[in-house]
Amino acid sequence: MTITIQHQSEKTIHTFEVSDPNILTSLEVWTICSEMNVKGILVNGKYYETQ
Numbered sequence: 001m002t003i004t005i006q007h008q009s010e011k012t013i014h015t016f017e018v019s020d021p022n023i024l025t026s027l028e029v030w031t032i033c034s035e036m037n038v039k040g041i042l043v044n045g046k047y048y049e050t051q
Contacts, residue, residue: 001020001021002015002018003021005043014035016035021043022046024048029048
């Protein structure tokens with residue numbers, strides 16, 4: 001499934017393929033945060049942070 005995330009400060013749009021947008025895996029979170037150059041993301045009201 002595809003999710004779209006907007007970077008809070010840069011306002012850029014990023015699109016990612018994930019298995020379930022309601023429960024991201026650690027690898028999905030790490031990949032998304034790395035590509036967006038952030039430490040945490042908010043997806044469907046749930047906050048995820050890299051360790």
